Amino acid sequence: MNNWKRHIPEGSRDILFEDCNNKIKIIDLLRKLNIDAGYLEVLSPTLEFYDVFQGDDVSIEQEKMYKLFDNAGRILVLRPDMTMPIARITATKLRDSTFPLRICYSGNIFRINENWNGKVSEMTQSGIEIIGSESPKADAEVIITAIQALIAIGVQKFELEIGQAEFFKGLIEDIELTEVEMEKLRGLVESKNFGTLREFIQEKEERLGIKNVEALKKLPELFGGIEILAKARMLTQNERALSAINTIEKIYQRIESVGLGEYISIDLGMVQHIDYYTGITFRGYSSEVGTTIISGGRYDNLISKFGASMPAVGFAIDVDNILSVLEKQGNSNEKENEKVIIHYEDSLVGSVYQFATSIRAKGITCELSLFEEKEKALIYAEQKKINKMICILEDEKIEIIDIKNKNSFKTSTEEFIRSLGEL
């Protein structure tokens, strides 16, 4: 019989020590930024009903969700997304709160991947949602918050590209295509399949009419700097599409006047989750990794699926991808705390904890020796790369041993603490 007790499932990971510290530091930093900006923090359950993520235009495929049954035979899933549970909470528990509502969260989501493709099945996301505001002000705030967060974390080279779901929806408004054909068209635009898209449109030219043909053909190319908007305006007269461009422009102007315009690019061919998003969409890339590090957008129809109609916009940062960016940039090795270990005779335990607390208060990592013999404690300290060992002698006297060069001197606890303060 196979025994897996010494293994972990494909796609999962143990995160140890420094990696673990770095990850939690990022989560804490993001939490602080969001909470300081007035976002209210929520925790939602890891297990949710399958139905929360199920619906006509919801984009999470059932084969990507980990499913199990509760004791009443109902289907549960390990949450594959953070936004839908927040939509559920908003439409139920928070429907009478003061809007606009600012919410932030951090937590793990779960997705089933094919084996052996190097993807993880448990990912940490940290994100925000602004619920109850339709204004481009809210869109801009979300994007500005995202950029500021990436800068604060220390991501050096990144770009946030903005799309607008309404632009594509406008272009296909008067077009008569079957559902299958429409999905094919969307797929060709999304994958920037220029050639095949051109052929597909030429084949159907008669049915498409001439109105938006040029714009559709050019759609995959409509990405780049802000000048793309002017280009796009020339291509269509469709009001919905034009107003989509106007929203992007308004949002861009706000970001620009905050001085963050350099991080923004435009991609009108971003039509990935077009049923889910109803306005702006955005994705962030770094030059260090091949995947998105952040994604988000406006989803005005989602909350109504849970019984209360409210506009909303938000983003989620993929904390694990951010960590690989920082690692590749090579700036994750911050200055480490100084480390000391205290070795003491059992009879002196009474004062040791108090002493350790006062050392820790100076920002020094301090652990207590679990050894009986001083020599063993020294070997341990050397292997653990601890800087100093403090041996407690009688009468408040201590001996400080520098682990590297084995130099030592005697002093008193009081004096030692005082010397730390001077550093």
Add this chain to the structure above:
Amino acid sequence: MKAIRIALTKGRLEKYAISMFEGIGIDCTELKNKGRKLILKDEKNNIEFVLVKSTDVLTYVEHGAADIGIVGKDTLMEQNKEFYEVVDLKVGKCMFAVAALPSFKSYDGYNRKKIATKYPAVAKEYFKKNNEDVEIIKLDGSVELAPILGLSDAIVDLVETGDTLKENGLIIIEKICDISARMIVNRASMKMKKENISILIQKVQKYVDENEVTSL
């Protein structure tokens, strides 16, 4: 500026890719005399080539370890991965088809048909679309053998000239779709190295358009 890294499919497509990249002014000297080297460079244009198996092209490009890939549409269809599929190179043309012995009948009673293939995802998707309930058996080579030895009722495979089928007494029952080589681009690379990659795409598209006209 980091180099643009291109993953080429080893073998048949490699030759065409080299002549195409030479055609648009990239120095392929190292690529042609590769010896045991794994990364082959054109220092002047700041381009690096790697040669890998077709399915690995997708893996390298999806993870961004390579920015661009040259690979057959058959491989793209079999693997559900994320990337931009920017140019149809119009070479390496062939098709996916259902083939069987002449005695095969599509609608023959209620028996569940067995389909042998190297491309289970492609076969599954095709029969799902046609609302046909079939059993798919994955093989790794010489799929033509399966119906002859009675392992399966039919096969789904790449058909180039049809000679292999004919020699083994098989006929094409239905064409599934056309296949040709594609140029694919990692999503982040497309944005972060936009200028260089856009120019490359335009040059390749132009090369493809011109060479298609002359071959007519």
